[in-house]
Amino acid sequence: MYRSEYGRKCVDAATAVKQVKSGDWVDYGNFLCSPVDLDEALAHRAGELEAVKVRGVGYPGIPKVALADPSGRSFNYNSFHFSGGERYLHDRGGCSYIPVLYHEGNQIYDDGDLTTDVFMVQVAPMDDAGFFNFGIANSCQYSQLRKAKTVIVEVNDNMPVCYGGYGEAVHISEVDYVVQGTNTELVSLPRTPISDVDRAIARHVVEQIEDGSCLQLGIGSLPNVIGKMIADSDIKNLGVHTEMLVDAYVDMYRAGRISNMEKADNPGKMVYTFALGSEKLYEFIHRNPACASYPVGYVNDLHRIAANPRAVSINNAVEVDLYGQVCSESSGFRQISGTGGQFDFAYGSYHSKGGKAFICLASTKTDRDGAVTSRLRPFVDHGTIVTLPRSAVQYVVTEYGVASLKGKSTWQRAEALIGIAHPDFREGLMREAEKMNIWRGALVPRADVAMSLAG
Template sequence: MIRPADSVDFAGLIRPGDLVLCGQGTAEPLTLTRRLVAQKDAIGPFTCFLGATFSDTFAPERSAGIAFRSYGAIGTSAALARAGVLDVLSCHYSALERAFRTGAMRADVVLLQVAPPPPGRSGYSLSLTHDYVALAARHARLVIAEVNPQAPWTHGAALPEERAPDLYVAADAPPQELGAARFGDTEAAIARHVASLVPDGACLQFGVGATPVAALSGLGGHRDLGIHSGVIGDVCVDLIERGAVTNARKPFDRGVTIANTVLGTRRLFDHVHDNPAVAVHPASRTHDHATIAAIPNVRAINSAIEVDLTGQVNSEIAGKNYVGAVGGLVDFVRGALASEGGRSIIALPSTTKDGRTSRISVGIGTVTVARSDADLVVTEHGVADLRGIGLAERARRMIAIAAPEHREALERASRERA
């Protein structure tokens, strides 16, 4: 039976000290999370585990008193990190999902969003993400599913039969949407360089943000591209409709776009709804090293906060603030490097928005991707191929793609460190 949302009394369901895990991104069960925050004072102290968050449900001024934990500070959860109430677990996305699957990490209460079956189908669907939330539910004391008829029913994302939800609650809001990040001339210039590195028939993985979106937008003239990615967005629909993405050359999942999480707008939701050409799979498949390595010509296209002269990548911390995550970056970088003909592309603007700080740096304090995994780095000024060369030559190539006004300082600092 599906209960109305106003019948849910979290004070009688959640115990003080519990860890409450909520669906992330566009799969956040907004009806449940909003009610959770509204009833927080009646519950007592508890911890909320969040993933990538794009709603304002947990804004610091609204959620005071709740402790937060996450694998990163993506989207609006970055405000929680700035407020000092977000405990970040620095781990690979694949490891996070494995920990919940095995019970090494546990949640007491799980709140998730599901889609009811369309005519001719059976069973609820996890809809917009097939992630660690479903795996955490296996070991949770209480699982509450928000049934959202406006959420798409997706292939590959069946609700696990071994742990049915304890309660089903009717949604009173459509799924959270995430519009494509806007990009400007700098990102467009980066995209042109990236396009030259992507052959027809390549299989794409890509991250979130303006730079990856720009890079994908520049691939409309390519043909027979495939997608095997942690996330997909609205730009993927553009590529499919233009005939650039067909998934025709993948050795398996031929003709099918593979993702773990769907982040986009109603247009994307309508595209994936009961569409057998799109499948939403768990990280044990999307982020699996052997699976990625078995796909030829993978192009992993990701951005970063900064890259140093040796090729080390920071995708987590800007200044003193945690604003990103390890996420699936290393999973896909290493998978692409193991792919026959595969390449890892780290694309980023050469400076911060105000131009004062170079994002090509002499050294970095936070290393997300080691220099031993460095491959291609792209800015608006060109491409640095870091394969098979020593550190001195790496520094020269990285300086060549830095902003011209910062090159002299980088060269001087590089000589001083030599």
């Protein structure tokens, strides 16, 4: 029954993208569910189409539609969360960012005024019940699909089948066109070199993790360090409720640190909304009943995060100012990534019983010319986007320690943050804090204050 319907709907990529008309809004699948063959076929229509608006989410690589038409006359490319390729395009005027709180991803499609004329997504092969599994990303894809006038799936035999709570698959009856893809290999995140600074930050964080904590980890080298430290520790009965599933969870699970049995929500399951890592991770999640994929509106729901006791969120930042404002998505006017779920998990984890929300960053950065600057700033750089307002920040961690900010006055925040800055920059930060009228240390000799902070 379903195979005959499949056959009727199966076309090549060039035929499928003929459904796109000038002026349409086209949504791409999220992260590694982004279309590859369909994107290339659509790019071949550059010059033929006009004013087609494309929305992506973390496209792996560089979308061909943007490369095919740098002028933007045929294709105007936009993204809810930048990958490296989308950042490259943005730097050259070829990609616009769409601000969003990730937990609202489903809602803006379900209840908002967004138009989606065509939705294109990579999926796993159809099963005997007629379902195509979304595999690596649940995210807001089913909401995008329901909003779309035309749905095109690109089948990739390499896509893992990921069990879920709901929203993890689409039925053949909901699909207009099926394209057998060229079975693109799933992109593996490059292994970021682990530094001594990463290890120092990780140690400060792991010391704060209790038995039975429920973890959310962000992207980058730090989660891998933390995962390795936890795997080698005696911490037990950890749970997982995270927007992104990364390799570190595999290491912790195989070491027996994760049981998921002390969670209030989905006990026994690692809950996530998309996965991004290495082949090890993709093999682990394939048909694994220990993992459960849900839409982002479920996973990142503030109250659901908070419902799990001892929720712990661990995320990175670009810079933090002395007021406690966290900038995690841009450097000046340069958009680097996106808001993602950082706000969701910082808020939800703090409101969890016994929960903790950490923002982690190295105390300094080195530019291409070798100049070293502090990532703890007096105030955010001109044009820099604030991802977390100062009122939403609990802990900030550098290699020099942990600053606790909740309930603290502006001078207490400045003192705590200067205390975890690189020693070479503390004196200068004190002077700037004095100018900003948030430094009570001005009442005592500065050398004595610096000495007490260093100690």
